[in-house]
Amino acid sequence: MTDGHQPTGPQPINPPKTKGRPSPDYSAPAFLEAGAQHMRDRASLRDAPDGERSMAKTVAAFNALYGKDLTEEEGWMFMVLLKQARASQGKFVADDYEDGAAYFGLAGEAAAGARG
Template identity: 60%
Template sequence: MTTAPEILQAGIDAMADRAATRDTDAERSMARAVATYNALTGSHLTEVDGWQFMVCLKMARSRGGGHNPDDYIDGAAYAALAGEAAHSASLGPYAVLAREYERREQARDTVVPAEVNRRLNALEAVAHKPVPVIEANELEARLNSIEAAIGAARRGRAGES
């Protein structure tokens, strides 16, 4: 890889590979990582801060030892993820909910257990009517419970095969 477009494409491919490895449409674990870090340390980092930290880490690594294309591939991907998170943050507190809702709505086509549908409908009610701002930990808890239900449904289906 020697050109910027090749490095960017490799970053896109790496993100797709990581998502496939985790059996999701898009691997987006930074919000959970930052929430965990904040809970442990009392810090107030954002998802954008987390992705920007990873860009800095990759750039720092690129200064040590020989050339490793991975430093630039991952750095480009992390920069893109930081941009995505910054855009979502600029849309307000429901942006993350809306993005997750959309992803879960797509999952409804392949995973249809009643519990998942019930949780998706509850999210829809929250996402589509004006309610007070949801605290980040409450939003995270709701999304985690949906994630757990989808995972349980997939594991159940895998056990039927």
């Protein structure tokens, strides 16, 4: 869910010493709040009241191209796995966790709509 802006989300619980700068908050609620803020940001960027809901169109196109039958929920879960894979390598990037939280929430929303 990165769109070129600097993440405003979570900061570390036990932050490193910084000179004159506030320490980041990397608490669990901060990650969740940042993920929710990313979704609100998408709503204004995509001009949709409920935020970006492009996964249904995405999986429909994927299914048509590749002869598969992914659901919207599975599409969001694919994105969760992508963020998990990215988070498992290299340096810590808060955005991986912020977006992962948002994608998991979107998967839950899709699942409730389809199977609720």
